[in-house]
Amino acid sequence: MDSKKIQMPREVHIGADVIDNTGSICKDLRFYDDVLVVTGPNTLKIGADKAIESLEDEDFAVDLSKINDATSKTVEKIEDKLNNISLIVGVGGGKVIDVAKMAATNAGIYFVSVPTAASHDGIASPLASIKNNKGSVSMTAQAPIGVIADTNIIRNAPFRLLSAGCADIVSNYTAIKDWQLANRLQNDSYSESAAALSLMTAKLIMKSSKSIKKGLEESARLVVKSLFSSGMAISIAGSSRPASGSEHKFSHALDKIAKKPALHGEQCGVGTIMMMSLHGGDWEVIKNALHDMNAPTNAYELGIDPDDIIEALIMAHKIRPERYTILGDRGLSRDAAKKLAIKTGVI
Ligand SMILES: NC(=O)c1ccc[n+]([C@@H]2O[C@H](COP(=O)([O-])OP(=O)(O)OC[C@H]3O[C@@H](n4cnc5c(N)ncnc54)[C@H](O)[C@@H]3O)[C@@H](O)[C@H]2O)c1
Ligand SMILES: O=P(O)(O)OC[C@@H](O)CO
Ligand SMILES: [Zn+2]
Structure with missing residues (x-):
């Protein structure tokens, strides 16, 4: 080995x-x-x-x-x-x-x-x-x-930044699903310990979603510690795979397309809602937790044009194409992208 x-x-x-x-x-x-x-x-x-x-x-x-x-x-x-x-x-x-x-x-x-x-x-x-x-x-x-x-x-710091950090951690849920898929379909190397640490961190932040409050030292400390442990999952894996999958591709695509992109974590959170739906998982639980954390859950709250959401969904699979995810090699058709964004209430 x-x-x-x-x-x-x-x-x-x-x-x-x-x-x-x-x-x-x-x-x-x-x-x-x-x-x-x-x-x-x-x-x-x-x-x-x-x-x-x-x-x-x-x-x-x-x-x-x-x-x-x-x-x-x-x-x-x-x-x-x-x-x-x-x-x-x-x-x-x-x-x-x-x-x-x-x-x-x-x-x-x-x-x-x-x-x-x-x-x-x-x-x-x-x-x-x-x-x-x-x-x-x-x-x-x-x-x-x-x-x-x-x-x-x-x-x-503005509370929006803390909420974005929570959303960046929530995105570990779909990142891990994508990583497991890539391991099954493409034999991509996979680390059980990195995935376990990443998921444990996401679960902890979801469990605390209602108690993370503006101005509280305990909240700042909890989110910093969680970001640190998510970063350690990246260290163990030697790549961002435990914390970045299709939802991050969507965010990177939005950075290219949107006139005024939102914060990285905010975009990844909204991406997680939609990618969780594509994975057949419980996207409503993700959406509710993001809402409780005061993180955006739709285009309006992101301050992004709904048309840009569709374009980013269509483009997402072309970002870092070597990283296989639920978006596959061909990505979403325009109709499928629109259907997904409407179904999850993102547009
Ligand atoms: N290297 C990695 O592993 C990794 C992981 C996640 C994200 N990223 C990258 O990090 C970037 C996102 O970071 P971000 O969301 O912090 O964006 P950012 O660095 O653009 O910061 C957002 C804004 O917050 C302001 N700010 C920071 N601290 C503040 C404070 N205390 N009070 C008031 N304003 C403050 C900044 O000046 C900036 O205007 C993206 O480029 C993303 O790709 C990297
Ligand atoms: O490799 P990327 O997609 O930049 O991801 C790193 C970080 O944003 C994970 O939360
Ligand atoms: Zn990120």
Whole structure:
């Protein structure tokens, strides 16, 4: 049997105000050289400023880069700024984390993940979703050496971001069904332990759907821990298969088609409702749980034109065609796509 490599973070810090310990955590991780902090336009004041202050208090020389998207061009721009830098600290949402992770991987240096929102399960995973001229590509990257998730910042982030994180976890249900199908029909390699961890995480978040509340530290902590364990399922599998199937293809297609896409997790949640119906599963349970979590369940709540939903359903199978799912090789016809979206109340 082939050998297997599993990458995990070395230290994970979850709690109120842990961002103020960024400097000492980086010292404990044995870093002492120059550090580049990567952040986004909204997250500089919310998080990056605090991380920089803490790093400077511990005598790190800190450089700063602000980014707006997660494209391969932006990754290259960050790589160009890495002279004498031995560590990148990414402070922000999923796009910031992915760019920082990918640039550090390409440059052969380390990366610390400081999520300011619990909106996606890439906070600790060894993958980065980067857009290039072919669309979104899931790229192998180094797992962060450390994760610093400040639940005070995360609980005060717009509640929509937390709901999106829950929906990204709910999508594990259809991702696992797709993975099992690909294993049966295409002999794709499958990991029982990765699938079990991914499903257990999705079940836990579904069970808690009514108790996840705006502004609560306990809710922020629960979602961060669940995103972390979903990311660990990705680590064990060595690919995003335990957390990304047909519902993610639909979301990636919407990112290409919609004038103003919704949040990644929100789109994946709506995709899960429809893909669960295609799998013959209980899509109403998924829909009700998403509703309880305040996540969108239809085109109107996503702020997306119903015609774009249909187009994305028709295009979805062409995204990452090597990843076999319930959409098969030919995907949905226009009539079937329309029927599915109407039946599930998405349009
Ligand atoms: N690498 C992986 O394994 C993985 C997993 C899941 C998702 N992803 C990727 O992550 C991205 C989605 O992440 P996202 O939903 O965070 O999107 P995003 O990075 O675009 O962030 C959404 C918005 O929230 C803002 N924001 C973040 N924290 C905030 C805070 N505390 N207060 C106010 N605003 C805040 C950001 O500035 C941004 O405007 C997608 O590109 C997706 O493909 C990657
Ligand atoms: O490989 P992708 O489809 O980008 O998926 C990664 C992540 O979004 C899983 O939740
Ligand atoms: Zn996702």
